Amino acid sequence: MKKLIAIAAVPALFLVACSSADQTATNEADSPAAPQVDEGNGTLDHPDFLRKVADPTNYKVTREPAEHRGSSVLSTCGSTDDSVYVNDYTGNLGVSTAYVNAHKNPVGAMESSASDASSAKYCSGTLIANDLFLTASHCIDSSTVANDYIAFNYERAKGSTTVLTQTHVKITAIVEDGLGGLDYAIVRLQGSPGTTFGTTPANATEVAAGGTLAIIQHPARLPKKIEAGTKTGNSGDYHTYGNIDTQGGSSGSGILNASGQVVGVHTNGGCTSSGGTNSGVRMSRIAAASNIL
Structure with missing residues (x-):
């Protein structure tokens, strides 16, 4: 069994679910016609998360965009990165433009200072309540509360390289971190940014193999991008997907159905030009461990 990392002592909380989608697609739950593919038993933990589990007291986030740092494992599936800046998206990846417009605002970039500079950005995540932000555990360390922020509206204007005006919100507490030995964390933000940017509800229902998944993310410290594709299957605690491109900085992004x-948290690159899959922790596993979700 994996080691339990840490949780801050907090009162009971309730998940706020608002910001509904502008489309009518239904959940793609497991069914006999579309069985889950189980490829393994929890072998996909991010190297940084393994460092944290091994020595949580001394763990420091590598605040630079690199999946599987120091290895040759990439995160672009195939020869081309198909992700698109959200405001330039035309609906060609399998989800509609209305879908992206409905779900992009709660997505934020974690940053090491309240700065508009791309160099400050290092991970992604999603507002799941007015003051709660879901991300990856390996994006959190002992200096997160003292130093770090979330940047919202870090996007390019449509048809332009101009970056829109950002809002920087202070992280005030770590609410959950690595419960159940899972690479996820929930942090509390100052004020109530969800009333401005909306929130995204979590759903622990499993998406069937072949079902639609989308990731709205900040890859490689870039302004917000959309990538979508299909689920390959399950590998232990993880969803796997072989046609959804990510990069360093995408860690912590919500995996959307x-x-x-939110049906998971993206954590790992694993795609190469010739195959492989990227992956993220399944919400069904997170919900079983969490006191909030």
Whole structure:
């Protein structure tokens, strides 16, 4: 069994679910016609998360965009990165433009200072309540509360390289971190940014193999991008997907189902030009461990 990392002592909380999708796709739950593919038993833990589990007291986030740092494992599936800046998206990746417009605002970039500079950005995540932000555990360390922020509206204007005005919100507490030995974390933000940017509900219902998944993310410290594709299957605690491109900086992004609900947290690159899959922790596993979700 994996080691339990840490949780801050907090009162009971309730998940706020608002910001509905502008489309009518239904959840793609398991069914006899579309069985889950189980490829393994929890072998996909991110190297940084393994460092954290091994020595949580001394763990420091590598605040630079690199999946599987120091290895040759990439995260672009195939020869081309198909991700698109959200405001330039035309609906060609399998989800509609209305879907992206409905679900992009709660997505934020974690940053090491309240700065508009791309160099400050290092991970991604999603507002799941007015003051709660879901991300990856390996994006959190002992200096997160003292130093770090979330940047919202870090996007390019449509048809332009101009970056829109960002809002920087202070991280005030680590609410959950690595419960159940899972690479996820929930942090509390100052104020109530969800009332401005909306929130995304979580759904622990499993998406079937072949079902639609989308990731709205900040890859490689870039302004917000959309990538979508299909689920390959399950590998232990993880969803796997072989046609959804990510990069360093995408860690912590919510994995969305066809209805725009968070069904997982993206954590790992694993795709190469010739195969492989990227992956993220399944919400069904997170919900079983969490006191909030």
